[in-house]
Amino acid sequence: MRGRRIKRYGVMALDALADANQDRPFADLVTPLFPAAQRLAYGMLQNAHDSEDAVQEATFKAWRAFPRLREGSNHRAWFLTIVANECKQRRRNRWWSILKLAAPEHQDPAPQGLDGTSMDLRRAVARLPADMKLAIVLRYYLDLEFEDVGRVLGVSDKAAKARVHRALIRLRVDAGEMLNDA
Amino acid sequence: MRENEFRDRLRDALGDPPPIPAPQLTPSDAGDSRGYPRGMALVAVGLAVVLVVALVVSRVALRPTGMSQPGAKGGVAMPADAFPCSLPVEAMSFAQNSAQDAVDSVSLGFVNIPGGSFQVDPAATVVGLPVGAITGQNFYSAALKRWVPAPIEAMSPDGLSYTFVKLLPAGATYSNATSSEVHVFDVVKNSDRKVWSSSSSVIVVNWDSAGILVSVMPLGGGTVLLWRINPATGAVSQAPWDADPSNLPTSAMPDGVSSMSVGPDGHGQYVSRLGSLDKGTKYSIVVVASGKVTTLYSGTVGDSTNFDPAGVYSDGHGMWLGNVGGSPLWLWSQSSGLRSFPVTGLPPMPSGYAFTSFAIIPAGACVPGTFAGVAATGLPPATTPTPSPSPPLVDWAPLTAKPLNLQQLSPGARCPVSPQVNLVVATNGPKAPNSGFGQGPVYVSGPSMWYAGTQGVIFLTDPKYTGPVLIRSMRLDGTGSLSLSGQGATSLAGGAIGLAQTSSPPYWGMWLGGLTPSAAGCYGIQFDGSSFTSSAVIAVSPGPVPPG
Known part of the structure; x- marks a missing residue:
């Protein structure tokens, strides 16, 4: 619910700026970064829905922090850091702790045809x-x-x-x- | 294993992210609401007002009053300086060498405060007590005077019961469960009672006087919600997001600062570390309760305090924190700040390991008196690994004497990229791609697109050929080179590499390495075996290699 709420607020805020034609620099900056951001989120969360929400929420946070982005900063690192923090935040609660001792939960099904080694690696990374x-x-x-x-x-x-x-x-x-x- | 091999294995293991829509930067659904009948809008407004009022009332009622310093769960209320006492702890050891399985152990015992001696509890056992989906965490209940197989947060306020999550069907894990049950086990009465069931995954967040707070997520993934269960009646009510203190407020997480969990204190508070472990980095240890963040300590990694907490529990003394390495134990309270108690009697680090780790995790309230147990014993020393077999010696001269058939292209000529061929590849190791480029029996595989810069490459060898393979390359449309590197390859003159071990029938040979074209262009790769010569041509796009 929290993710949805922020997503909605984020869209609304960005819409307002779009109307004022003020968010173009931000959109130009982050749009090329979405594939990497989505890959990062999926690698961290291994769940498509979570990944989507994480990137969406991170985008909103990035937009909010955009005015503070210094000239000459590494945009990709800046945006991926925000995405990474968002992913970590989602795994900071108890859902993360169970991964120490239980098989990965609420992950998307593993890719078809994975052998035992790959499955082990997937589980190990998740933990x-x-x-x-x-x-x-x-x-x-x-x-x-x-x-x-x-x-x-x-x-x-x-x-x-x-x-x-x-x-x-x-x-x-x-x-x-x-x-x-x- | 080389980097590229691991990279490929990881990508195989995780798979590629499914296509998901980019975050919306333009209006997409704003118009939907305009289509509702006016009556619906009025109902929505009414509900919204009710919701806001309810939220405000609940927030006022639950408004935090600052850091709590609770009494122990079922323990004896003690003044902050009531020593001596013995703090129950889990002593966790871990050791590992490369290419060997890790060894670890957990000992249950007590650290005598203020002296700091660690003693293992020889009577510690949790045999016969039910265990939930999360295993391996133990708590010492002063009220029961025994250990129970439950994490700190799952203990009842009186310390006589604990709650656990049972996943169904029996034997299920969080990855394959179809439903969950929340149970309460009364240790005194030896009775197990189901208090709630759900078709979602459930994790216990905390049990306090307000009830059992659980985090609930749909089994297929989705939004996490918090619910509070009345352990007596099984009635549930939804809890606000900040009721889970592990949800660090956004304001406490500056962009670019990494954070790590230290753990729950058993009383609705959660300790986190803000800042990396890298020497010289500034970091803070904070505790979160009801959305309020309090800084326990701020310092620099490597400073003289060396506060690197591992595990936490709060009792009447204050907040106990373990330290990575096992010593000291820390006690924090609002009145006295941070105090340390050096720990003695820790087990020696096992010998022969490249990596060892040890931590003391608080596991209950500090109980009055001094504990006399037995001395801790360490992990056994590492065993000597079996050396890897040596690759066979190969005389490469007959293969290097073969002519290089790759031809320079005329200016402007199209790069004759080898078509991708489907393969049925069986290996006795990692999963192999089922396609490649080339004429066989050796194929280039891995990415379908190549870029200037280093990428992983796989050479697949059909089991109909088992001998050594020489691999040479050249740019066909200009100057430049394509270098190959990786484990198990012999570097030869002119940038060539030799693969001494290829296929092992009935299995295909699979060599994983790095391929580095110096620039965009058209490159040829020639394979020479004792009974064949073949080639593959790839087109390399300008770098850098894009993520994914």
Whole structure:
């Protein structure tokens, strides 16, 4: 309900600005970023409805914060950060905690034809703490360079690499071997 | 495993996002309401007024009065400085090496305050008590003088019962359940009672004097709603969004600042960390109650305080917080601020692991007196991993001696991109794509579009060929190169790579690596085996590689 409420308010606010022809710069800025934002949200939430709501709500928040966006800022990192925070916010409550111990819940069905390894990986990613999951999704699901991962996480590229490293360890992936050639 | 292999596996595992509409930036449904009859509009206005009044009344009635400092659930009300006391804790150890399964353990025990000695409770057991859908969390009830298999937030205010969610059908998990039941188990009477059922997923948020607060989400996904259950009657009423303190108010989350959950305190408050774990970063530890955010601590990662909380529980002393690493334990109260109690007697870190982690999680109210248990024991040392088999040695000379048949294109010529062919690929490992480019028996696979910059690539080898494969490449329409890299490949002169191990009948060979064209253009890739030579041509678009 909360998501729907904000979505409605967001649309109304944007509509008002559209009438005044003042939101064009914002629309021009964020529209090309929607595919990446949707991918980020889906990677984090693994649920189409949640992803849609998350991106919608993040867009509204971005629009609200738009006047504070500094000239020369990295727009993509700025917008993806807002989307990431929105996704994390949705998983901050108890629904997130059950992932530690139970199979992933309320996710869209896994893609057809997944073998056991892929299913295990999907479950393992779902159980990661939000920050680790975000690092993994940004790096390997959105294919961002560590520098860009760091921008979204709000840390240095070195720190971003360290966070990815920790997440890979949690996923029981040979992190050292992978990151040596990163 | 190399990065590109993992990337492909992750994409396989998560799948691609379904097409979802872009956020609406223009009016789409604003006109709908204009179509309603006037009577409907009046009804809607009336309902809205009633709703607003109800919300205002409920907000006034439930208005937070500041940070609460509750008594323990079923515990003994103690003044803030009533020491000694023993704080029940879960001691959690985790250790892992690469390419090995992780090992972990949970010990239940007490930390004696203020001395700080940790003692394992040898009598701790939860055997025979029902467990809900969420397992692995334990609580020490001072009222029962025993451990129960429930998280802090699921305990009744008197500490004599706990609530849990049972997923149906029996044995279901949150991913495949068809309905949920909320149960209350009275430990004293040893009786289990269903108090509510739902066709949605249910998670217990908190149990206090107002009832059992649960978070409810449709099983297929959707909007989360909060409901409060009367444990005596089973009556439910919807609760406002901020009744769940884990929902951090937007105002407390500045854009670009990461946040992490520390946990619920068992009394309707929720502790979160704002700010990353990276050294030198400013961060805050905040507690949220009824939408009100209170900062417990602000500092810089790596500062002398080293406050890195893990787990929380509030009692009459204040708010107890564990610390990553196990020591110290923290006690925060409005009157005394943050105090630390160094913990001794922690189990030694196991040897032979690249990664170890340990934490002490508060699991109940600090009970009067000193606890005498047994010393903690650590995890066993790591076992020595079995070395990976060495790849066979290959004499690449016969293959490198084969001529490179790739031909430069004349200026302006169309890039003769290889058509995509459907394949039926069976592997004994990760799922493989069912298409590729080329003439076989080796095919280029992976993305269907190529961009300047590094992308993952898969070379699939038909099981009708089992020998080594030499892979060379060149740009066909100008200067530039296409480099290949990845685990299990031998780097050879001129940017070529050799795959010593390919297929293993009846399974296809699958090599995953990185493909990096230096610029947009037309590229040829030649495969040479002991019994064949074939090629594939790909067109590379300008970079960077787009997300997805």
